[in-house]
Amino acid sequence: MTILRHAAAFSGLIIQLGLVIVVAIYLGFRLGRWLDALTGQQMIFSGLGAVLGVVSGFAAAYRMIMSMISGQESGVQDHGDHNDQCGDDK
Numbered sequence: 097m098t099i100l101r102h103a104a105a106f107s108g109l110i111i112q113l114g115l116v117i118v119v120a121i122y123l124g125f126r127l128g129r130w131l132d133a134l135t136g137q138q139m140i141f142s143g144l145g146a147v148l149g150v151v152s153g154f155a156a157a158y159r160m161i162m163s164m165i166s167g168q169e170s171g172v173q174d175h176g177d178h179n180d181q182c183g184d185d186k
Contacts, residue, residue, distance in 0.1 A: 113160060117153035124149025 128145025132138065 109160075109164060113157045116156045116160065117150075120153030120156060121146055121149035124152070 124145035124147070125142055126145070128140075128142035128148075131141035131145070135141070
């Protein structure tokens with residue numbers, strides 16, 4: 097794989113991670129704001145929702161990173177097995 101492909105794959109991962117974290121925080125905060133309006137509270141549920149969004153966003157990002165790492169390790173092993181099978185059969 098060329099350096100450009102590595103850079104493109106890495107930048108794609110960074111964009112995905114950022115979006116996952118930001119969207120989780122935003123949705124947690126918006127859900128908290130809705131609960132605050134529903135119950136008449138001031139920023140209690142908004143804060144809890146934002147904290148929950150941070151935790152869930154970083155947990156999802158961690159799972160994405162671990163999935164990518166384990167996928168690369170198994171891909172290297174599969175590639176190595178494939179090369180072993182491609183010898184001359186005389």
